[in-house]
Amino acid sequence: MTVAVELIVNQLKEVLTEEQVSTNETVRQLHGRDESHHSMSLPDIVVFPRSTADVSAILKIAHVERVPVVPFGVGSSLEGNAIPIANGISIDFSEMNTILEIRPDDLLVKVQPGVTRAQLNKELKKHGLQFTVDPGADATLGGMAATNASGTTAVRYGVMRDQVRDLEVVLADGSVIHTGSLAAKSSSGYHLNGLFIGSEGTLGCFTELTLQVYGIPEFVTAGRAVFATVGDAVSAVTALLQAGISIGRVELVDEASIKQANIYNETSYNEKPTLFLEFHGNEAGMHADIEFASEIFEDFACLSVEFEQDNAARNKLWEARHSLAYAYIHAYPGKKLMSTDVCVPISMLADSVLYAREQLEQVGLAGGIVGHVGDGNFHTLLMLDPNDAEEQAKADRFNEHIVQYALLRGGTCTGEHGVGIGKMKYQSTEHGTSLLVMKSIKAALDPHNIMNPGKIFTM
Amino acid sequence: MTVAVELIVNQLKEVLTEEQVSTNETVRQLHGRDESHHSMSLPDIVVFPRSTADVSAILKIAHVERVPVVPFGVGSSLEGNAIPIANGISIDFSEMNTILEIRPDDLLVKVQPGVTRAQLNKELKKHGLQFTVDPGADATLGGMAATNASGTTAVRYGVMRDQVRDLEVVLADGSVIHTGSLAAKSSSGYHLNGLFIGSEGTLGCFTELTLQVYGIPEFVTAGRAVFATVGDAVSAVTALLQAGISIGRVELVDEASIKQANIYNETSYNEKPTLFLEFHGNEAGMHADIEFASEIFEDFACLSVEFEQDNAARNKLWEARHSLAYAYIHAYPGKKLMSTDVCVPISMLADSVLYAREQLEQVGLAGGIVGHVGDGNFHTLLMLDPNDAEEQAKADRFNEHIVQYALLRGGTCTGEHGVGIGKMKYQSTEHGTSLLVMKSIKAALDPHNIMNPGKIFTM
Incomplete structure (x- = not known):
């Protein structure tokens, strides 16, 4: 522990109890990573506040001493969002869980x-x-x-x-x-x-x-519909949305991913683009929606469609979707999962997914595509060897292509994972001049740049 | 036209055409008011941009010359939002309507x-x-x-x-x-x-x-349900929302307002708190929802309920709600409408409406209450003589009571009309320290305070 860190620790221990402040190596390791492939970077200190007053006291010290501070939940972020790349204090909120x-x-x-x-x-x-x-x-x-x-x-x-x-x-x-x-x-x-x-x-x-x-909705029905092409599947969803049918969930899983799920779950589903659906509502309305949805699916050359209302049968029906990440992780032992996260206008989704598949094959990486297709958000799941720089470079190049494709079509580089470290390089292209507005807001609210510095954009 | 104004006009005419820049008295009068009871204040100049480039050119001049600028649509704002209280330039967007x-x-x-x-x-x-x-x-x-x-x-x-x-x-x-x-x-x-x-x-x-x-939803059904008390009506809506029933619209109209509507429309509806409803969806689901809603209404001692699906019948059924503002305006010739606009957590809505009714009687003003009851937002419609200072003072006192009541219960002073001039005095109570954050954002983005100055808060 350096003298500078010790000074901060002493100040923190004046406002928190002894056990709320840790410089233990293992504790720091646990707060130096998230679930992403981004490199580890350790905080100098981990604190465990128990109240708003604790958090306020911690930040007052950090503000005066110009110490970087990163809030930490369970570390499930996927873009390095919670990694303290500038070290400093990781604020672990696990004791504020009421x-x-x-x-x-x-x-x-x-x-x-x-x-x-x-x-x-x-x-x-x-x-x-x-x-x-x-x-x-x-x-x-x-x-x-x-x-x-x-x-x-x-x-x-x-x-x-x-x-x-x-x-x-x-x-x-x-x-x-x-x-x-x-x-x-x-x-x-x-x-x-x-x-x-x-x-x-x-x-x-x-x-x-x-x-x-x-x-909690009165009734829930799960559905699975298989299509000949990604384009048909996406067009069917667009038609559903336009008709104003209220869909609880609708997920696209591509053929490569169904194949992977078949291996993992020992199933033999048709290895074609598949929609996993859920309808929520009252029984009568839901049945009408399902009937209407089935008709729309037929218009788009649906190969097969099935629905289940019973809880166990619903889970079984969705299994291939739910187990997808595990199916990939299981198939590539020792590798780490990396996920792209673009979101595009829904009219661009089918082509975006096809483009992603083409690019995947071109760079020579194994991976599956799964899409929150009602929102135009899709993920390419890639399995990477963290020690293989070439593979990482391929994945980065692939991600770059996917993002640029999405941005050119009015989309965003991240639909739900956030910018963190991984999407910083696209902020200028995506936001243009408005990035200056974001920076001026950041400067106004955090003049010493102590709050999770080096994330989203650099000041 | 002062020399200062003339200088600005000349600059504007360098970037816009002659007919896009007006200092005509009538034109200025039209841009010096909105639909509220707030006092008129004239812009010095009215401009009619036709493109983003025009607007940018106007603001560049205003920025350098420190001239206040207020955007203007059709002037239907209700809190003086579009009134140029610091004069300057009113930017009329009527020619950017593509x-x-x-x-x-x-x-x-x-x-x-x-x-x-x-x-x-x-x-x-x-x-x-x-x-x-x-x-x-x-x-x-x-x-x-x-x-x-x-x-x-x-x-x-x-x-x-x-x-x-x-x-x-x-x-x-x-x-x-x-x-x-x-x-x-x-x-x-x-x-x-x-x-x-x-x-x-x-x-x-x-x-x-x-x-x-x-x-556009496949089917629409309009409904009207009459209750013995405001409390029953609001509780019924809460129960509907909790059950997850998808309501297209649900409006509460109090007894005084039904009375006014009866006079105006020559109808004889039961002068009791009434819910006006709309359900949107597929036919089967809507019928199930309506059946379920009717059962819930019965639980809350509903006096009568009727539904209409035909377009003309639906409009007829909603007439009392739609015509309400006109009913009041018609009953008080020469007076101006003023509307309160608080929004409260829905569990507080029934009491808030009752409180508003009590206060209305206490200050001795005529008015009706209409609520967007699914959101907890309600309006008290007051008819005021713009030349009667005492009546205006009463109305201000009434509004003050309603707002304080809402703020104490976690509500907001304005659910949908905006702050404009009328709700500025409540911003500090409502937002506390976060008002400083808002001001720092404003200062960062508009350092010379030229954008609609004196609205929402003073810098």
């Missing part, structure tokens, strides 16, 4: 940032309620707000930004603000809620979140 | 800011599409984005902020940025889209909007 209030009449819940979505849903279920954002990982809600996470249900319920009614945020100087209210809508003042969500810890630390929840 | 692009496959449309919502919907109808935000007035889409407008359909489709995919914005110094992309979701960079929407012309002028549109 569900503070459930207001069933208001369909609202107030939580601390360390609450995970599974923890919240377990509690909400008792009230017949659900929190809808499902990014796959059992991430913390603070982390999900920081990256504007979404996932399979966004097509129906929206992304993280749509669910947050209010945030309590500790700013770089330790001051505490609220960004919204409990009202369902507001035209009062600037929309700070939206600004802080997706800011990836670069503008402040979230210490409380008030989130919108929903009633 | 629908630039309709992308049915992407459910997107690109428009200039002067396009009105009726104009857009007329065009969209040809494609089986609709733009859903309906604030009542045939406002411009630029103006609606500037105040984050909403209205009766927000419960189903969300507010203006939910519909905007991208804005082209001319900043105070004349530079042009884009705040979003065409992608349905993004985690790339700060959410400038959300920040600019609702900024009421204080951060920049919108010159292009890319908006999300929806398929």
Whole structure:
């Protein structure tokens, strides 16, 4: 421990208890990485706040001492978002994991940032309620707000930004603000809620979140529809959306991925582009929607379609989709998963997926494509050897092509994983002059650039 | 015309044509007011840009010369939002009213800011599409984005902020940025889209909007349900929302307002708190929803309920709600309408409406209450004599009580009309320390405070 670090540790121990401040090597290692392929970088210190006051006290010290600070949930980010590349302090929110209030009449819940979505849903279920954002990982809600996470249900319920009614945020100087209210809508003042969500810890630390929840739908039906081409599958979804049919989830899995899932699950599904669907609603409406959807699928030369309403049968039907990442990880022992994350206007999705497949073959990488097809967001799952620089370079080149293709068509380089380290190089192309506006906001709120410095953009 | 104004006019005429720059008294009068009761204040100059380049040229001059600038749509704002209280230049967007692009496959449309919502919907109808935000007035889409407008359909489709995919914005110094992309979701960079929407012309002028549109629903049913008390009516809606029933619109009209509507329309509806509803969807699902809704209404002692599916019958059924403002205006000739606009957590709505009714009687003003009850947003419609200072003072006191009541319960002072002049005095109470964050953002983006100065907050 350097003298400089020791000075900070001593100051932190004046405002926190002994066990809330750690410089232990193992603890630092755990906070020096996320689930991405990005290189590890250790924090000098890890702190475990238990209250907003703790977080404020930590930031006051960091602000005065110009120490970088990175908020940390469970480290499930996929673009290095939580890696302390400038070292400093990692603020671990695992001890701020209380569900503070459930207001069933208001369909609202107030939580601390360390609450995970599974923890919240377990509690909400008792009230017949659900929190809808499902990014796959059992991430913390603070982390999900920081990256504007979404996932399979966004097509129906929206992304993280749509669910947050209010945030309590500790700013770089330790001051505490609220960004919204409990009202369902507001035209009062600037929309700070939206600004802080997706800011990836670069503008402040979230210490409380008030989130919108929903009633658990009366009926759920799962479906699987197989198509001859990716184009047909995507066009069918576009037609469904245009018809105003309310889809709970709709995921595209490409043929290479079905093949991988078949190996992993010992199944023998038709190795063709497949849509995995979910419909939510009342029974009568859902049946009408399903009937209408089946007709639309036929118009797009659907090879087969099946629906299941029973819980176990639904899970079985979705298994190939749910197990996809594991299927790849299992098939490539020792390799690390890398995922692209572009989102394009839906009319461009079919061509984008085909382009991704072509590029994949051209650079000679194995991988599968899975798409949140109702939103135009798709991931190419690549398996990389972390010690193989050539393979990494291929993957980077591939990602570059996918992103440039998306940006040229009005899309975004990241639909849900955030910028972190991995998407910084595309910010200027994507945002142009508005990047200057973002930087001026960052400079106004964090003048010493201590909040997760070196993420999203460099100052 | 003062020498200072003449200098600006001459500069403007160097970048615009002669007829795009006006100092005509009548033209200035038309741009010195909105539909609110707030006092008139004239711009020195009115300009009519025809392109983004025109707007940029205007702002470059204003920036250098430190001239206040206020964007103007059709002047339908309700809180003085478009009134140039510091004089200067009013930028009238009526000549930038082209629908630039309709992308049915992407459910997107690109428009200039002067396009009105009726104009857009007329065009969209040809494609089986609709733009859903309906604030009542045939406002411009630029103006609606500037105040984050909403209205009766927000419960189903969300507010203006939910519909905007991208804005082209001319900043105070004349530079042009884009705040979003065409992608349905993004985690790339700060959410400038959300920040600019609702900024009421204080951060920049919108010159292009890319908006999300929806398929026109297959079936629409209108409903009207009469309750013994406001509490019963609101509780019934809460139960509907919790059950996850998808309501297209749900409006509460109080007994005093039904009485007024009866007089105006020569009807004899039961003068009790009434819900006006709309259900959208496929026929089977809608019927199931309606059946379920009727059962819920019975649980809350509903006195009568009726539904209509035919277009003419639906309009007839909603007549009392649609004609409400006119009913009041007609009953009080010579008076001006003033509307409160708080939004509260829905569990607080019934008590808030009762409180508003009590306060109304206490201050001795005539008025009706109408609520976007699915969002917790309600308006008290007051008829005021603009020359009667005492009546105005009473109304101000009443508004003050309603707002304080809402803020104490986690609500907002304005659900959809914006801050403008009228809600400035509540910004500090509502936002606390975060008002400083808003001001620092304003200072960073508009250092000379030329963009609609004196609105939302004073610098």
